[in-house]
Amino acid sequence: MGKxxxxxxAMIREHGIQMVDFKMxxxxxxxxxxxxxxxxxxxxxxxxxxxxxxxxxGYAVVEKSDMVFIPDPDTAVIDPFCEIPxxxxxxxxxxxDSPENRPLPQYPRNIIRAAVQQMKDSGxxxxxxxxxxxxxxxxxxxxxxxxxxxxxxxxxxxxxxxxSAVEGRGVVVPKQKNYHIAKPFDVSYECRSEMCMxxxxxxxxxNYHHPEVAASGQFEIEPQLGxxxxxxxxxxxxxxxxxxxxxxxxxxATFMPKPVYGEAGSGMHVHMLLMKDGKPVFSxxxxxxxxxxxxxxxxxxxxxxxxxxxxxxNPSTNSFKRLVPGFEAPVTVGxxxxxxxxxxxxxxxxxxxxxxxxxxxxxxxxCNPYFCYAAILMAGLDGIKNKIDPHENGxxxxxxNLYHLPEEEKAKLQGLPTSLDEALDALEADxxxxxxxxxxxxxxxxxxxxxxxxECRRMAAIPHPAEFESYYNL
Numbered sequence: 001m002g003k004x005x006x007x008x009x010a011m012i013r014e015h016g017i018q019m020v021d022f023k024m025x026x027x028x029x030x031x032x033x034x035x036x037x038x039x040x041x042x043x044x045x046x047x048x049x050x051x052x053x054x055x056x057x058g059y060a061v062v063e064k065s066d067m068v069f070i071p072d073p074d075t076a077v078i079d080p081f082c083e084i085p086x087x088x089x090x091x092x093x094x095x096x097d098s099p100e101n102r103p104l105p106q107y108p109r110n111i112i113r114a115a116v117q118q119m120k121d122s123g124x125x126x127x128x129x130x131x132x133x134x135x136x137x138x139x140x141x142x143x144x145x146x147x148x149x150x151x152x153x154x155x156x157x158x159x160x161x162x163x164s165a166v167e168g169r170g171v172v173v174p175k176q177k178n179y180h181i182a183k184p185f186d187v188s189y190e191c192r193s194e195m196c197m198x199x200x201x202x203x204x205x206x207n208y209h210h211p212e213v214a215a216s217g218q219f220e221i222e223p224q225l226g227x228x229x230x231x232x233x234x235x236x237x238x239x240x241x242x243x244x245x246x247x248x249x250x251x252x253a254t255f256m257p258k259p260v261y262g263e264a265g266s267g268m269h270v271h272m273l274l275m276k277d278g279k280p281v282f283s284x285x286x287x288x289x290x291x292x293x294x295x296x297x298x299x300x301x302x303x304x305x306x307x308x309x310x311x312x313x314n315p316s317t318n319s320f321k322r323l324v325p326g327f328e329a330p331v332t333v334g335x336x337x338x339x340x341x342x343x344x345x346x347x348x349x350x351x352x353x354x355x356x357x358x359x360x361x362x363x364x365x366x367c368n369p370y371f372c373y374a375a376i377l378m379a380g381l382d383g384i385k386n387k388i389d390p391h392e393n394g395x396x397x398x399x400x401n402l403y404h405l406p407e408e409e410k411a412k413l414q415g416l417p418t419s420l421d422e423a424l425d426a427l428e429a430d431x432x433x434x435x436x437x438x439x440x441x442x443x444x445x446x447x448x449x450x451x452x453x454x455e456c457r458r459m460a461a462i463p464h465p466a467e468f469e470s471y472y473n474l
Contacts, residue, residue, distance in 0.1 A: 003073035005043045011087060012038050015078060019086040022050055022071055023236070024093065025108050027058030027448060028315075029368030031240060034069070038087070046071060049094060049101070058447060059093075059106040067104055068094050075233055077202045081244040090233055106444040108370030112232050114439045115374035121437070124294065124384055125274035125281050128228040128377055129357075134238055134365060135266035137259055138188050138217045138251045151463055155259060157217030159187050173215035176263065181211050191249040192219060198241045199223070204234045213328070214263035225271070225355075228373050235369035255365035257314070257322035265322030265329055268365040270376060271347070273357035274298070283353035288397060289337045289346040290356055299335050299344050300390040301383020302360060302376065305433055306333055306343060307426035310417050312375045313363035315452060317420045317459045323362060330361040333414040334396040341402035343416060362416060371448075375434060382433035421456050424449050 011017065021035045034050050049068035071091040079088040093107035103110040120126050137157075144153040156163075164172045171184050183189060192209045199206055205224040212218040221242070226234060239255065246253035258265040274281035274294070282295035302309065314320065322329050328340045335344035335358065346358045363372055382388070390396060395414075402413065417423040427449060434440040 003076060005046050005073065008041070008046075008073050008076055008087070008089075011076060011078075012041065015085060015087070017078070017085045017087045019082070019084055020045075021079060021082075021086050021088045022069055023088055023090045023240075024052065024057070024069055025090070025236060025368070025370065027106075027108075027368065027444075027451065029108070029236070029366075029371070031236060032057065035086070046073065052093075054093065054104065054106075058451065059104065059444070066096055068096055068101060070094055070101075077237070080198050080201065080241075081248075090236070105438065105441045106447075108368055109229075109232070111439060111444075112229050112370045112374045112377075114437070115377045116229060118437045118439055119274075119377060119381060122381055122385070124381065125276045127275040129225045129273050129275065130228050130231050130373060131223060131225045131271035131357075131359075132231065132235060132363075132365075132369070133267070133269045133271075133359075134221045134223075134242070134255075135212055135268065136219060136221075136242060136253050136255050136365070137214070137266060138191065138219060138246055138253055139259075140217075140251055142252045142254070146462060151465055155216070157215075159185055160216040162216075175215050176213055178211045178215040178218060179213045186211055188217070188219065188249070188251065191245060191251065192221065194248075195241055195245045196221060198245060199234075199238060202234075202237050202241070204238060212264065212266075214260060216260045216263050218264060218266060225273075228377065232370045232373050235365075239365065257316065257319045257364040257366060259318075264327045266364060267322065267329060267361060268363045268367070269345075269359045269361045270363055270373070271357050271359040272298075272376065272380075273355075275354075280354050280356060282358075283356045288391075289348075290351075290353075291346065291358070294384055295356075295358070296390055297384040297387055298380035299358060299383065300388030300393065300395070301379045301381065301386070301433070302344060303333055303335065303390050303393070303395045304383065304388050305379040305430060306362070307417050307423060308430040308434075309375055309379055310362060310423035311420070311427035311449070311452070312371045313360075313367050314423065315368070315420065316364075316366040317456060319364050319366060320417065320419050320423075322364065323416055323418075331415055332398070332402045333416065334398045334402070335390055336396050336398040336400075339398060339401070342396060342398050344396075371440075374439065378434050378436065378439055382436070419456075420452060424452055424456070 017038045020041045023031050023033045049070040054067040071089040075090045079086040093104040094101035095104050139155045141156040159173050161175045196206045207222045209221040212220045242253045284292035330343040334342040336342045337346040338348045
């Protein structure tokens, strides 16, 4: 049963809340916020909302930009990072119309809700459950400069192999040897445990946390499976908690996919399954890897649209520095069981019918999670609707290590985009599955593509330090 306005007012009284914070999401998937004194919060706040200018969020043209934000009481949590007692809520953006407001179609939370409604209307399922894995780096120092006189970036993690000669440190991790390493090498254990406790307080159940492969401060936190809209909200909160807890410990967290040259990149693998009337849609004892025909069609939809999906699941130029061979990142369009070299992996350990699922391995956490999860759902639904069989289309199953195939065999495989520009080209050509039912407005996709094209042009125009290494003395 959902929270009511009276429940929120009771929380304010019980916890001595002095400020109520409303967290909104911009087109890039970053939090912005507006705060009001707690005594100003009332039932009218939940009806009339908080006014804001959507043009500054990347959603609307200036002359039609006045919107209101309606908080969702079910998202109310006490913000642990505010010294003044603060209650935080997210919610939905609405267009100011008379006599009633209506959802702003471009707002991320409205898009994921629309995608879920599309799923329900299709009759395929009534619930999508997802589990995103959060890989990230924790640095002790980070700095960069992009100017006419200097283009540089530097990072440091005290336990990294490059500090082996630093007097007085002594505890260092060899390159690419950080996976599950224990104390004393795991120097951020308490920091990550506190992150997970904050997540639990925010209603986000956690499976575990652990050091990841990269010795330069890479880690992972994995939540439990959850309903897709809840997990989109949780993704924003998890990133918020990781960033803020890291700062408390004098560290800096980044979800940048490839912050360290020569070390593993950070992804956000997304596990998924569908339910209908409480029963698993993806389970079949007789199917390949015990997955149903609907599960295979869903995978087929993902693989058919994977190039355009990458524009939404991997929306940074840095994303494609991670999607390269040699670091367990996927590079091949295909599916397989227990095989991390294919873009879709079916985990062999998910044996019970209600846990049988697969993971999409290319996404990273620079994405707007609402766009990412909605696009994944829409691609999968398109696969089910059109009976797109991944095996018949030559996408697997690939039960071999695709990195180690002979070059002539690799040449026969279809690869992921190698740049953001390439992914944006695909999104321009392949977006009907996203706009079906009006879930993704065409205007939003056009604005998104234009903004990302501008990013690509800017990045392409900046000299790279490695270019000095290669070309300065020619």
